[in-house]
Each structure stands twice: as C-alpha cells, then as structure tokens.
Amino acid sequence: MTETPLLTIIVNGETVSFSLEDFPGSVGALITVLAFPEEHVVAEVNGELVKRSDIASRSLTPGDKVELVRFVGGG
C-alpha cells in the first residue's frame, strides 16, 4: 500500500495538511473545508490581498501562506 503524499498550506501560521484528493484548489474551498463562516472573512495569499469577489476563484498551490482574518471586538 502506497502512502498518499500530504500537501500543506500554512493557514494563519499553522501548517494544515491535505491528501492530494482533498487539497482545496481555491481560497473559497479552503474556507469551506475549515468550516469558517465565509461572510466577512477576508484573505491574503503570500502577502497579497485577495478581493472578496476573487475568493472563490483565487487558486492555491502547496506551500502557499494564507492569512484569513475577520472582525472581532476592539476599541
């Protein structure tokens, strides 16, 4: 039995591993996989802002660094 190679993405500083079949192909897919509420989440990939309208289409490749941020209470 061959071991499936794991592909990783760095999400908010944490390494998240996926099998080849489960690898999320886009930021939108990643948000779905992580079960984040998509509304008002905004993303950067490798330091570059992803427009909300592009979240579904912005593709991901293994090794990408993704920041997912949202509003919290603050003064």
Next chain:
Amino acid sequence: MMQDTLVIAGREFSSRLFVGTGKFSDSGAMRAAIEASGTEMVTVALRRVDIANPGDDILAAIDRSRAQLLPNTSGARDADEAVRIARLAREASGVEWVKLEIHPDPNYLLPDPVETFKAAEILVKEGFVVLPYVNADPVLCLRLQEIGTATVMPLGSPIGSNQGIRTRANLEIIIEQATVPVVVDAGLGLPSHAADAIEMGADAVLVNTALAVARDPTAMAKAFRLAVEAAAIGVKAGPGESQRTAEASSPLTGFLG
C-alpha cells in the same frame, strides 16, 4: 470649538459618543451597551480567524444601518502593517473609514507619531477616511489635518487606564487649532470624564473599556450618553465666565431695614 452639528467626511452624527466593542463579556452585553449608548460610530478590530474555534461574526451584532462601522488598525507596529490592516478591513467591511492606531509600546500603548503620520499620508491618498489615534500633540494634530485626515483623536490618558483627562493643556491647544473634529479617545473612565472633554470643546469622545468592564455595561453606556448630551447642551447654552471672586445671585438691594 464644537460645531452645532458633528459632521465627519460628509456624514452627520447626532451622537457625540463613539463606542468600542472590545472586552465585553459576550456579544449580548455588547449589543445592549451599544443600544443604550445611542452611538452612531462603532469600532472593531481585525484579527486572524482561530482555526480551531472560528466563533461568532461580530458584525452580526452591530446594526450598521444605525452606526458607522469604524475598523481600527490595532496590532500594527508600524506604518506598513497599519496600511495592510486598513486595506484588509476595507475589503472585509466594504467601508473606507479607518481608525488609524499604531502603538508598539506594550506598557502604555502610546501611539507612534512618526509611523502614524506616514500611514495617514498613504491612506488619505488611497481614499480612506482616516481618524488617527494620537498623543495629545498639537503640532502632530496640525500636520495630520493638513494632509487631510477626517478628524484627530488625541488621548486623554493611556488606553483602558480610566484615568480621565491627563493631557488637558495640550488638548486645549489642539481644540483651539483644529479645523477638523477633535475626538478625545482613550482613558475616559467615568461619565464626568466624557462630559469634561465635551465641555473643553471636543467634538466627540470614544469609550470602550469604561463600558465593557463596568459591572453593568448597559447602565454605564446610558450614563455616558446622558453625560455627553448634557455637556454638549451646556456648551451650546453658553456658560458664564469663571472668575476668582463671588458675584451675588440674589439682589443686593431691598434688604430689610
């Protein structure tokens, strides 16, 4: 000096009390305090989503038809980080308003004037409505209003310290020189502190900790609302001059013989 109506970047505010949303025990307490405060300007912060526990969406608890959302750049240690956070916040919220705050010092959270000015220049050019949180520095406030910030927001005392106004002499100069609204932000712990700021001629105040840590945040929010309203009415009513000696309020004629 305080104008009859508070207008920031073309938006009219009937409430002079701005409210922050940090440190509340839960979103229900925050929502009730916002409601009781009567505020029309509410600040929020931007943070990484916790992968293990995404939590609730705070925007669901804020009535944006009533209050202007004001994302802050807290967490930024320099101008580059602040600009990056502001752009993310604009994308997340759809609004171009930003409370610019850069305070790398962890003990007193005092704002960095050099980085704040640099970030303000960039953000104003990019079309943001910039409300910069600054120390009570009259020269810095002049420089910021010259480059087009929508307000200046000098501190009364360090963030969350509840010390009230400890920067009085400089705040008086800032208010005297301002051509944009002056919002006293940070350190106001009591309703009387907020009233004090408005009576000095500030256009508005921003409070967060004073409400969030009160035993009854809703009641405290109401107290701040009433204090700010009372002070603003008093200022418009034209108070008498302060003087050293007494002046009788009862007639000095017609005494009994």
